Amino acid sequence: MTSPVKASVEAPTTVTPAEPTGPTADGPRAAPAERTAARRRRARWHAGVCLAVLLGVLYLARRHWATLESGAGRLAGADPGWLLLGATAAVGTWAASALAQQGAVLRRLPGPRLVAAQFAASAANHLLPAGLGAGAVNLRFLMRCGLPTARSASALAVKATAGGAVRLVLIALLAPACPGLLRLPHLTPAVLAAVPCALLLVAALPLTPWWPRCRRALTAVLADIRALHTGPARAAALWGGSLAFAALHALVLIAVTRAVAVPLPPLQVALLYLAASSAAALLPSPGGLGTLDAALAYALTATGTPAAAAASAVLGYRMLTVWLPLLPGLLVLGVLMRRKAL
Template sequence: MTSPVEVEPVLGRRRGYWHAGVLVAVLLGGLYLARRHWPAVESGVGRLAGADPGWLLVGATAALGTWAASALAQQGAVLRRLPGPRLLAAQFAASAAGHLLPAGLGAGAVNLRFLMRCGLPAGRSAGALVVKATAGAAVRLALIVLLAPACPGLLSPPHLTPAALAVALGGLALLGALPMTPWWARCRPALSTALADIRALHRRPARAAALWAGSLAFAALHSLVLISVTQAIALPLPPLQVALLYLVASSAAALLPTPGGLGSLDAALALALTVSGAPGAAAASAVLGYRLLTVWLPLLPGLLVLGVLVRRKAL
């Protein structure tokens, strides 16, 4: 019979092999993505070669700040104090993982695993992610409402015919009349837990301030990245207008479950900039520059950090 003393080194080696395998898989995935999308990266670099380096540096600094803002918002979404350096590293890794799976599943999985490693139960960890995402969506909507009057004529409400309005109201009435399904019955406890967490967070002013300040900074810094790129290539659009276009386009792209918004956000941003009067080539260059600073340059380092966190069992 094998003793526990003999089994432990074997299990340790197996865990080491597994972690090393995950690290290699992550690195190979990053190299594959870089190779697959290299023409887009190369084209973006070429078009931005003549851009103002000062503005590009501002954009790169803003991109770095988005991970700190995300860490602040994540800390604000939980009552327990999280380890600061590991929290920041987890947000950096989550941003890279978010480009591998659609609808933010990669980033959500990294953050969920990180919170559970910090001692939060699975339900509380999932609730914290819901709280953070809800705050982020509310902040984007509030910014759109605040910026829209400063850019008159840029946004116009959709025209609804009486028939379309009747169909929408009928659908809502039908949903309200449906009996409670087992699925909803299973979701009610999770929703009640999330609402309880929100109330508890807002009884702690420091946590509420971190949640909303981090969410606001995250949206503002992403807008600043795009503004900096448009200024670097001398795109003839006012900064407030660019910020509003980014908020609207990114909100619309969130409805399409593509990995990291790749494709959906690119198309939405390019269309928004072009419709607002930017030349097509300049709009494409602005989108490529934004992607270069927020996705392509940090992708491989982010995946490396992800592999290190997995190797050290922080995830």
């Protein structure tokens, strides 16, 4: 018979840890951490690009300070009637944006809140790069209206696609009416040699992990576009709002150029705005800050406009579309968030 004391002092049995049956660090639990790390890397990249762009803007502003000062003085004496017209057109851009957003979804959205969300989104867009501010505000608004996250993101993509297509069509229509106005800048041999190298580098990137997601997103956007075009009212709202948005922004610049006595025909100013804003969209600066200003100034001076007059036109356009509405837009954003409309 075994003694209880002897049984208690026997060597303990070595227990081998069991294989984990749930999600491990290499399983589903790692996915949120990987997505968070990827978002942080993208945020750092965007912040780096924005910082580089802003430093470039500050350098150019310091270098051309006398021109900016002269342009600001010329803007102070601008025609108030034309500036009032430009301000009215700037207000209309928010209604046009709301119309295009309504056309991008099948569900009926609350009209006043939709316009207020576009106003708030325009202010948030000037604080974050690459349209992230406006995209985040509109995404939250659509989700609060009952749309799923994927459907809300698809609606934003549909609206952006329509806006880009409208700009390209307008450029194609206005370019023959203004022959010789759009001229590409002079490219050095080094830049020309860098273009094919960059294309080869992009082609060599491992796109396999990203292609399924891009294909699913593209398929969803195309399906939404087809569904929207089954209803004439939705299609008219989408394309009409996108057209009005681009035309009203061009009208703001036309009114400002008239206010500061820039001798350019309205069609030429509209074409210059469309080309400059399309080029500025390639760099993810907050609200096009710096990139759009430089592109507009370059486009205006390339037509023979004096530098001071071009600076006053750019400053006036920014005053009406960014600086004056910025604080009220942020206040509306705070109200919408407090009322849980976002």
